[in-house]
Amino acid sequence: MLSIVVPCFNEEETIRHFVDAVDQALAQSTHTLEYIFVDDGSKDQTLTVLKKLNAERPTTIHYLSFSRNFGKEAALYAGLKQAQGDLVTVMDADLQDPPELLPQMIAMIEEKNLDCVGTRRKNRAGEPPIRSFFSKAFYKIINQFSETKMIDGVRDFRLMTRPMVDAVLEMTEYNRFSKGIFSWVGFETEYIAYENRERVAGETSWSFWGLFKYSLDGIVNFSEAPLMFASFIGALSCVIAGIALIFIVVRALLFGDPTTGWPSIVSIMLFMGGLQLLCLGIIGKYIGKIFLETKKRPIYLIREKSDSVKSTQ
Ligand code: UDP
Ligand code: MG
Numbered sequence: 001m002l003s004i005v006v007p008c009f010n011e012e013e014t015i016r017h018f019v020d021a022v023d024q025a026l027a028q029s030t031h032t033l034e035y036i037f038v039d040d041g042s043k044d045q046t047l048t049v050l051k052k053l054n055a056e057r058p059t060t061i062h063y064l065s066f067s068r069n070f071g072k073e074a075a076l077y078a079g080l081k082q083a084q085g086d087l088v089t090v091m092d093a094d095l096q097d098p099p100e101l102l103p104q105m106i107a108m109i110e111e112k113n114l115d116c117v118g119t120r121r122k123n124r125a126g127e128p129p130i131r132s133f134f135s136k137a138f139y140k141i142i143n144q145f146s147e148t149k150m151i152d153g154v155r156d157f158r159l160m161t162r163p164m165v166d167a168v169l170e171m172t173e174y175n176r177f178s179k180g181i182f183s184w185v186g187f188e189t190e191y192i193a194y195e196n197r198e199r200v201a202g203e204t205s206w207s208f209w210g211l212f213k214y215s216l217d218g219i220v221n222f223s224e225a226p227l228m229f230a231s232f233i234g235a236l237s238c239v240i241a242g243i244a245l246i247f248i249v250v251r252a253l254l255f256g257d258p259t260t261g262w263p264s265i266v267s268i269m270l271f272m273g274g275l276q277l278l279c280l281g282i283i284g285k286y287i288g289k290i291f292l293e294t295k296k297r298p299i300y301l302i303r304e305k306s307d308s309v310k311s312t313q
Helices: 015-025 046-056 072-082 099-112 129-145 162-170 178-184 208-222 225-255 262-295
Strands: 002-008 033-039 061-066 087-090 116-121 154-161 189-194 302-305
Touching: 002 015, 002 072, 015 033, 015 046, 015 099, 033 046, 033 072, 046 061, 061 072, 072 087, 072 162, 072 178, 087 099, 087 162, 099 116, 099 154, 099 189, 129 208, 154 162, 154 178, 178 208, 208 225, 208 262, 225 262
Parallel strands: 002 033, 002 087, 033 061, 116 189
Antiparallel strands: 061 302, 087 154, 116 154
16 A cells, blocks of 8 residues: 655645646556545645545545644654555645656665655756755755755655654654654665656745744754854864963063053953854754753644544644
8 A cells, every 4th residue: 555645734726636646647556545634734725625535535535634733744744653555655735746756666666675765856946046045055054064964955755665654753753854854764765856846736835934944943953063063163262262361461571561452352252252142042942952852742733634544643
């Protein structure tokens, strides 16, 4: 069986297109299909559409609906938890992940004995240039500093075997960053590239600011480099201050001690104060993550689900 996990947030216009396209792409496939739609607290008619689809095809189309918007990461986790298939794919509802690739991905997994076939975008056509710029910068930074490598342009769209899905589900952290999680678990993965495409309908739910925060989360969740950076500039400013101190003492001994130079003292104090606050901020970010993690809150809460969905949290 092949499970298709689809997080949906305000996707009333796209879901039917999505199901049609996937059905068509997999018409020749020998696998039984199972759709798991996760309604991530949509404000539009997404849930109504899902209920209709479930009524039409109760054995293939399942849904669960969150009590509020918990974010795509939570929706993915919930969907993976429900998936019964020995092959599981995660796809966006907006058809930016081409379903035509699925047969090829299934063939690759079976022929090459892989655990996962991921996808990445060859280009970023149709994306605002500054968004592309910051995305590129993000991948540079994370790959420089983090042990967990992430490939530029990699999508969440991937096909996984059961062992890999179980591994992903074992990572029960509250701060979820799927790109990092998929990479962290390892397993034999190959990527196929495709041309970027626009969504069939609806609008992206990511604002620039939202993406920026998401990328900072990605860095904090999968790297301790910012903490090292804080220690590094702390050590560096100590060394500089030491040299300056020696210089001043020697100068005072040789040339006496005229009381000039208070503007430089003020600037140095402000600079040091700024550095300290910056480092505190970095440490605070990590403490915030620890705080949320230790509360052990549920990653999502279900308000409604189709009958076929087993009730787990
Ligand atoms: N999504 C979600 N919860 C959210 C935001 C997005 O489940 O809070 C889903 C959305 O319905 C879509 C996928 O995540 O299926 C990708 O979202 P979107 O297309 O808005 O992002 P983009 O493709 O522009 O990065
Ligand atoms: Mg999209």
